[in-house]
Amino acid sequence: MITPSKESKRKSPETQITHEPPADGGRMIVLTAPLTEAIDHAGYFIQMALASLPIWMEGVINRKYPKWRDVEHNPDGSARYMPAGVRLVEKSLSREYRSDDVVACYPDDLHKFIGPRTRVVAVSTHNPLGVTFAAGVYTSIFGSSKMPINSHYARDLFAKVKSSPYRKNFKVIVGGSGGWQIIQTNTYEELSIDCVVEGRSESVETLELFRKAIQGEELPRRVEVQHPMDRDGILFPDTRTTFGVVEMTTGCGRRCKFCVPDLNPQIDLPKDKIMEAVRANVRNGNKQISLATEDMFIWGQVHTDTPFYFPNREALVDLYSDIVNTPGVEQHVLSHCTIAPAVVDPLLIKQLSDLLLPKSPIHFPVLSSHPQKKALAPLIGLETGSVRMAKQIMSSKGVPFSIEDWPSVVLEGLRVLNENNWFPAMTLIIGNPGETDQDTMETIDLVYEIERRGLFAFLVPSIFTPLHDTRMEKETGVTQTKQLTKLQWQLMMKCWKMNLRPGQYSWWGPMAWRVGSLGMWLYKLRRLNGPNFTWPLLMFSGAVSEKNLQRMGKIYRGKPLKVKTRRELIASLKPKDLRYLRADNGDMPMESAPPVAAHAAMAAT
Ligand code: B12
Numbered sequence: 001m002i003t004p005s006k007e008s009k010r011k012s013p014e015t016q017i018t019h020e021p022p023a024d025g026g027r028m029i030v031l032t033a034p035l036t037e038a039i040d041h042a043g044y045f046i047q048m049a050l051a052s053l054p055i056w057m058e059g060v061i062n063r064k065y066p067k068w069r070d071v072e073h074n075p076d077g078s079a080r081y082m083p084a085g086v087r088l089v090e091k092s093l094s095r096e097y098r099s100d101d102v103v104a105c106y107p108d109d110l111h112k113f114i115g116p117r118t119r120v121v122a123v124s125t126h127n128p129l130g131v132t133f134a135a136g137v138y139t140s141i142f143g144s145s146k147m148p149i150n151s152h153y154a155r156d157l158f159a160k161v162k163s164s165p166y167r168k169n170f171k172v173i174v175g176g177s178g179g180w181q182i183i184q185t186n187t188y189e190e191l192s193i194d195c196v197v198e199g200r201s202e203s204v205e206t207l208e209l210f211r212k213a214i215q216g217e218e219l220p221r222r223v224e225v226q227h228p229m230d231r232d233g234i235l236f237p238d239t240r241t242t243f244g245v246v247e248m249t250t251g252c253g254r255r256c257k258f259c260v261p262d263l264n265p266q267i268d269l270p271k272d273k274i275m276e277a278v279r280a281n282v283r284n285g286n287k288q289i290s291l292a293t294e295d296m297f298i299w300g301q302v303h304t305d306t307p308f309y310f311p312n313r314e315a316l317v318d319l320y321s322d323i324v325n326t327p328g329v330e331q332h333v334l335s336h337c338t339i340a341p342a343v344v345d346p347l348l349i350k351q352l353s354d355l356l357l358p359k360s361p362i363h364f365p366v367l368s369s370h371p372q373k374k375a376l377a378p379l380i381g382l383e384t385g386s387v388r389m390a391k392q393i394m395s396s397k398g399v400p401f402s403i404e405d406w407p408s409v410v411l412e413g414l415r416v417l418n419e420n421n422w423f424p425a426m427t428l429i430i431g432n433p434g435e436t437d438q439d440t441m442e443t444i445d446l447v448y449e450i451e452r453r454g455l456f457a458f459l460v461p462s463i464f465t466p467l468h469d470t471r472m473e474k475e476t477g478v479t480q481t482k483q484l485t486k487l488q489w490q491l492m493m494k495c496w497k498m499n500l501r502p503g504q505y506s507w508w509g510p511m512a513w514r515v516g517s518l519g520m521w522l523y524k525l526r527r528l529n530g531p532n533f534t535w536p537l538l539m540f541s542g543a544v545s546e547k548n549l550q551r552m553g554k555i556y557r558g559k560p561l562k563v564k565t566r567r568e569l570i571a572s573l574k575p576k577d578l579r580y581l582r583a584d585n586g587d588m589p590m591e592s593a594p595p596v597a598a599h600a601a602m603a604a605t
């Protein structure tokens with residue numbers, strides 16, 4: 001069982017002033033999300049920090065963003081912005097309920113809308129208990145409290161709902177990408193949740209569930225609902241979303257075994273609907289847009305005659321051009337992508353950079369060659385440098401290239417990206433099931449090779465978490481930081497050391513990691529993380545040079561990798577794939593088949 005932090009006990013609504021009941025009896029359906037998932041200023045980094053830092057480090061956020069809790073309201077007190085997930089639940093419900101029966105509000109305003117009339121409180125959540133990838137790992141490394149700030153605020157929201165004087169009259173339904181965390185930790189009672197929905201709100205089963213709840217019927221604890229199978233089944237927000245998130249694709253197609261979103265059907269959404277949602281955001285005061293996707297490069301190439309891993313350059317450039325040129329869009333942020341497309345079509349990267357850099361709010365002064373030092377920083381999965389491990393967990397991650405060439409694809413892709421001022425955040429998974437020292441050493445080799453070549457990615461290592469419903473759901477990797485080997489610790493600390501190279505471009509990374517790393521170790525981390533942590537931490541802190549640590553036999557300094565160039569990677573492609581390459585990128589083999597003339601261009605527009 002997960003116990004509430006001292007903080008959340010102190011702030012528990014039972015001890016807070018009681019409110020007058022809403023004059024209109026409240027809304028029949030009240031939608032909400034944790035404050036930390038709804039806030040929409042200061043860029044993506046703040047939410048990622050809230051998910052990764054433990055609650056005792058909240059002061060760091062408060063000092064940097066004293067007003068981070070301030071949110072904007074509509075005239076009726078409802079939320080001006082909400083995560084896209086909440087907006088879609090709202091939109092889905094609008095097919096059946098009147099708009100004055102449904103409201104989306106911030107947790108602090110729940111008392112204004114929950115009244116005797118309320119029958120459902122629906123919560124959307126991304127990561128309520130922090131038991132996912134990086135988030136859980138970092139809070140546990142820091143020790144003291146395992147509760148990430150986001151989780152604290154999610155609990156605070158559930159406590160508010162639990163203590164409502166009308167709690168007996170309504171059902172609490174939870175959904176969103178973090179719903180599985182409630183199921184896995186069995187925290188239904190503790191958080192006062194009746195039902196967790198896994199899947200999309202558009203589905204008829206979701207509507208049926210709301211109907212039942214309104215009629216006061218018992219709900220099942222867990223409901224799995226169907227994902228729409230085609231573009232027409234997906235709805236779009238017509239109000240403002242947090243960070244201007246608008247969906248671009250669902251699914252992926254590369255079939256990594258640990259991945260949840262890949263379980264959804266591969267769909268690229270129609271341009272006209274994306275654009276309507278962009279305009280709706282702008283109309284409601286948003287200046288920022290971000291297209292949510294697992295891999296932006298599949299858009300425009302889903303179910304065409306060309307395999308999805310050969311990006312549709314024209315379609316992508318056309319879509320992004322229309323977005324950043326929409327009057328009122330001042331900022332645009334990329335979400336996720338894969339790295340092989342940068343090797344497949346470097347000219348696409350260049351054209352996108354020309355379009356997107358001027359509207360990027362991200363600045364990397366030391367790294368960027370852009371006149372205003374702007375940069376693009378999508379999230380990309382690197383996961384492992386071990387070909388053996390890559391074959392096991394993500395054999396298609398680098399298609400059209402062979403997974404045997406994964407380190408070369410990463411290095412070549414990163415070169416192309418960096419040359420165009422893309423400095424991605426790249427995630428690595430440490431402690432995959434069956435990971436040997438040799439596998440970790442190969443990942444360390446790749447990380448050192450990135451450094452040796454002067455390339456840059458913000459490397460975000462996390463510990464393997466078996467995610468619900470994935471093909472690795474039943475596997476166990478490392479469950480406690482104490483179990484990490486010396487090499488695994490070294491990989492983690494080397495990544496963070498490298499992230500600090502270009503200086504303080506990210507305020508929270510250095511802050512979180514450098515703040516008294518040695519002092520903290522002496523005080524607490526030594527016991528918490530075990531003896532294998534000691535030398536890697538010394539390496540990270542810079543107290544002893546890596547050369548000396550290697551000489552002392554305390555660390556492994558990666559060996560130089562022999563990797564393929566773009567030309568060599570292309571030469572290794574099968575003839576059936578070669579014909580989809582664009583000759584204007586160069587590096588074509590002399591006797592290759594003529595490229596396919598048209599790339600099913602604009603297929604998705
Ligand atoms: C945009 C995004 C972000 C943004 C903005 C998030 C925000 N608050 O709006 C940023 C960069 C800040 C972010 C941060 C993080 N993210 Co994020 N993010 C995404 C991304 C790309 C899109 C999310 C989205 O808005 N999708 C569109 C909406 C419409 O989909 P949805 O929310 O799932 O909603 C649908 C259903 O879930 C359902 N639904 C939603 N709510 C409800 C409620 C009810 C009652 C019902 C019935 C149904 C329902 O209906 C909706 C469709 O109709 C997803 C990947 C993806 N493609 O989903 C990752 C993803 C959700 N993020 C993920 C992670 C891990 C994180 C971080 C923990 C990363 C980190 N370590 O920092 C943090 C957590 C942030 C926090 N505050 O705690 C993981 C979630 C893994 C998990 N929970 O198991 C995902 C799946 C990425 C991945 N491939 O791993 N993220």
Ligand code: SF4
Binds near residue numbers: 254256259260262394
């Ligand atoms: S490339 Fe990313 S989104 Fe696609 S299957 Fe692999 S992990 Fe999932």
